[in-house]
Amino acid sequence: MTTYILGAGPAGMAVADGLNDANGGDFVLLEKGPHLGGLAKTVTWNGIGTHDLGPHKIFSLDKELVGRVETLLPSIDWLTRDKISSIYMNGHYLPYPPSPFSLAGVFGVPAFIRMVIGYGTARLASLVGSSNPNTFEEDLTNRLGAPLYEVLFKPIAMKLWGDPRELDVKLSRGRVQTPSLIEVLGRLLKLKKNSDFEALTFRYPKGGLGRLWSAIEVKSRTTGKFLLEHGVTRLVADKGRIHEIHYQSAGTQGRIEVGPNDYVVSTLPLSLTTRLLGASLPKHLPELADKVVTLNDLLLVFLHVDCASLFDESWVFVPDPNIVFHRISEQESFDPEMTRKGSIVCCEIMSGPGRPLAEMDDDGLCAAAVKGLADMGYSGFRLLDQRVIRLPKSYPVFRTGFEAGLAELIQALDQFENFRTIGRQGAFNYIGTLDAMDIGYGFADWLSKGKPQPWQQERERTNHYPVLD
Numbered sequence: 001m002t003t004y005i006l007g008a009g010p011a012g013m014a015v016a017d018g019l020n021d022a023n024g025g026d027f028v029l030l031e032k033g034p035h036l037g038g039l040a041k042t043v044t045w046n047g048i049g050t051h052d053l054g055p056h057k058i059f060s061l062d063k064e065l066v067g068r069v070e071t072l073l074p075s076i077d078w079l080t081r082d083k084i085s086s087i088y089m090n091g092h093y094l095p096y097p098p099s100p101f102s103l104a105g106v107f108g109v110p111a112f113i114r115m116v117i118g119y120g121t122a123r124l125a126s127l128v129g130s131s132n133p134n135t136f137e138e139d140l141t142n143r144l145g146a147p148l149y150e151v152l153f154k155p156i157a158m159k160l161w162g163d164p165r166e167l168d169v170k171l172s173r174g175r176v177q178t179p180s181l182i183e184v185l186g187r188l189l190k191l192k193k194n195s196d197f198e199a200l201t202f203r204y205p206k207g208g209l210g211r212l213w214s215a216i217e218v219k220s221r222t223t224g225k226f227l228l229e230h231g232v233t234r235l236v237a238d239k240g241r242i243h244e245i246h247y248q249s250a251g252t253q254g255r256i257e258v259g260p261n262d263y264v265v266s267t268l269p270l271s272l273t274t275r276l277l278g279a280s281l282p283k284h285l286p287e288l289a290d291k292v293v294t295l296n297d298l299l300l301v302f303l304h305v306d307c308a309s310l311f312d313e314s315w316v317f318v319p320d321p322n323i324v325f326h327r328i329s330e331q332e333s334f335d336p337e338m339t340r341k342g343s344i345v346c347c348e349i350m351s352g353p354g355r356p357l358a359e360m361d362d363d364g365l366c367a368a369a370v371k372g373l374a375d376m377g378y379s380g381f382r383l384l385d386q387r388v389i390r391l392p393k394s395y396p397v398f399r400t401g402f403e404a405g406l407a408e409l410i411q412a413l414d415q416f417e418n419f420r421t422i423g424r425q426g427a428f429n430y431i432g433t434l435d436a437m438d439i440g441y442g443f444a445d446w447l448s449k450g451k452p453q454p455w456q457q458e459r460e461r462t463n464h465y466p467v468l469d
Ligand SMILES: Cc1cc2nc3c(=O)[nH]c(=O)nc-3n(C[C@H](O)[C@H](O)[C@H](O)COP(=O)(O)OP(=O)(O)OC[C@H]3O[C@@H](n4cnc5c(N)ncnc54)[C@H](O)[C@@H]3O)c2cc1C
Pocket: 006, 007, 008, 009, 010, 011, 012, 030, 031, 032, 033, 037, 038, 039, 040, 053, 054, 055, 056, 057, 058, 059, 230, 231, 232, 233, 267, 268, 269, 272, 298, 348, 391, 394, 422, 423, 424, 425, 426, 431, 432, 433, 434, 435, 436
């Protein structure tokens, strides 16, 4: 039996690793691009160093999973970093999560009192009754009270995804974790050193995330083939099975015949998959996919500056609507040895229907990013080089009611008995790197063990990862 894995992001790479660990047979992985790692790849910047597509933290509350991923590299190759985040608002820096004192300092005492009353009322209301919010806005107003939501979470939602009244509650439930009152008090009084709702420290592989994907490739070389620059162009299905995979490589077309015992697992974007299957699916599905699977474009501006470090934080979140980016980070605070000299600053800019920034050219984006840094008070550095990496349709936007359409799409794809679609783009699941790997490992175990339970049961297990910023 051969498993064909489509896409070399964390989900696809974990399928490869999992099959190898479980003696799950041979595999062939097809990846459109020249690198392993998908959105979590590490790339070279000639003469300057290497960097991730926005440095990624390795973190999960699932210790077993973290342990499994850590075995991919020798323990001396793992760095442990304190996660220090802040929020830039109204010309001030607040710690993330914001302390009550910092909120009072930035917004003034009367506004702060309104936030406390709103928050307390919301927490009390949640103890006495249950609510059933449908939207991002309803959910966070119920959980945090309107005053806190309006100043902190609404602006960031507007910048990242658009009008929060049109965003599904699944987005706020997955992305915004609210601490319990006990946690708030414990952290304030410095009695609590760990957290059930955010990463206080994280792991990072020396040399970047790309080290993980190279390690998997080396480890499973005898059981698998990794075909880079092989973009899947068509999937041919008949009688409920995938029979052929067509691909393009170096300008030529190729075709793989999928044997009667073979399996295909895709991590490719769901809308693309519906098109690749063409006439094998009901006609309306590609259109439905375009409606349900909405993705914003992420534009990454990398600035090489001449100082060793611009800021101390791992990430600074920037809800301020006047500044072009929503988040900044530096590769050196993850692994200083990846930058030869100076610092590589990553400015993340979201482009979507309400903010069509993808239309700006690279020079315009870089100039806007430099201005944003200056407005935040970062000056005194010399810009040595700049580059823009565009990630079109990479950032999930859950619009209200998307889940019914998504269920229809997934159900239609589930009818192919030798095919499953998984991962962030593949199942339109808003997940982090380790979650994607967990899904990949879960799939490999399920297949290697002879599919002990219906796939839908395994999918349900992996459907509700919280994102811990
Ligand atoms: C800026 C940024 C910062 C992030 N930070 C973090 C972080 O700090 N921590 C964290 O845990 N997560 C982070 N993430 C999220 C993380 O990158 C994703 O969760 C993860 O990469 C999803 O893995 P995946 O395999 O499901 O999908 P992807 O990584 O999207 O992989 C899909 C693969 O399919 C390939 N493909 C597409 N079309 C075809 C085709 N036709 N033929 C063949 N191959 C194809 C793509 O090239 C890609 O390699 C971040 C993401 C971004 C963009």
